[in-house]
Amino acid sequence: xxxxxxxxxxxxxxxxxxxxxxxxxxxxxxxxxxxxxxxxxxxxxxxxxxxxxxxxxxxxxxxxxxxxxxxxxxxxxxxxxxxxxxxxxxxxxxxxxxxxxxxxxxxxxxxxxxxxxxxxxxxxxxxxxxxxxxxxxxxxxxxxxxxxxxxxxxxxxxxxxxxxxxxxxxxxxxxxxxxxxxxxxxxxxxxxxxxxxxxxxxxxxxxxxxxxxxxxxxxxxxxxxxxxxxxxxxxxxxxxxxxxxxxxxxxxxxxxxxxxxxxxxxxxxxxxx
Numbered sequence: 001x002x003x004x005x006x007x008x009x010x011x012x013x014x015x016x017x018x019x020x021x022x023x024x025x026x027x028x029x030x031x032x033x034x035x036x037x038x039x040x041x042x043x044x045x046x047x048x049x050x051x052x053x054x055x056x057x058x059x060x061x062x063x064x065x066x067x068x069x070x071x072x073x074x075x076x077x078x079x080x081x082x083x084x085x086x087x088x089x090x091x092x093x094x095x096x097x098x099x100x101x102x103x104x105x106x107x108x109x110x111x112x113x114x115x116x117x118x119x120x121x122x123x124x125x126x127x128x129x130x131x132x133x134x135x136x137x138x139x140x141x142x143x144x145x146x147x148x149x150x151x152x153x154x155x156x157x158x159x160x161x162x163x164x165x166x167x168x169x170x171x172x173x174x175x176x177x178x179x180x181x182x183x184x185x186x187x188x189x190x191x192x193x194x195x196x197x198x199x200x201x202x203x204x205x206x207x208x209x210x211x212x213x214x215x216x217x218x219x220x221x222x223x224x225x226x227x228x229x230x231x232x233x234x235x236x237x238x239x240x241x242x243x244x245x246x247x248x249x250x251x252x253x254x255x256x257x258x259x260x261x262x263x264x265x266x267x268x269x270x271x272x273x
Contacts, residue, residue, distance in 0.1 A: 045120030207239025
């Protein structure tokens with residue numbers, strides 16, 4: 001594959017932005033002319049505290065994707081939760097409306113919904129589900145790995161004892177303002193499930209030792225048992241909120257999207273949890 005460090009200007013954000021992009025290309029094969037082809041695209045979203053380099057530095061995404069004709073876009077979202085901030089930048093508008101235009105202008109990606117996917121971990125898992133359910137006409141499938149399903153106010157520490165949670169709390173208030181709902185994903189899923197419109201396929205994974213495991217199971221139960229979402233899969237395995245689990249989970253993400261690789265997680269229904 002080819003790895004590009006992409007730097008470009010965003011009109012919506014009013015600043016320079018960055019992303020890493022993986023382009024299809026198999027090793028040990030003679031180069032052929034593929035200039036007339038287009039490829040499916042996966043937007044892969046980093047977690048809180050990471051940036052666009054996270055998946056390249058810490059994951060096996062290039063190894064897993066290099067056997068497939070898939071463009072992987074890993075943009076920098078800072079600590080935005082992939083939302084329009086209450087008093088700040090319009091990250092949601094950027095990711096949904098502007099970034100895809102940049103990618104289509106620069107690379108040969110398909111503009112079809114069935115070829116457009118979004119996935120992420122932690123903050124990015126929340127972002128992937130939120131954007132896919134809010135804009136189902138844009139994405140055919142979304143995957144959340146250890147997602148912050150009760151983001152953001154369900155994650156706030158009332159009396160933070162260290163700087164991490166102090167600044168995390170401040171960041172949440174800056175982004176969300178007075179919008180204190182803890183079950184936004186629940187509401188989006190229920191509303192989407194009631195409509196006869198397009199629905200993205202959803203994959204949710206989480207490690208059983210993850211600090212977010214309880215909220216992930218709660219959301220999975222809601223999706224499977226209460227609203228019976230038509231195309232939802234929950235996978236779990238022993239693992240924590242770390243790259244050991246996410247590297248295993250990436251295999252299931254690609255499998256779910258139709259890019260077959262060896263699975264490492266065990267499928268369980270919520271009733272068995």
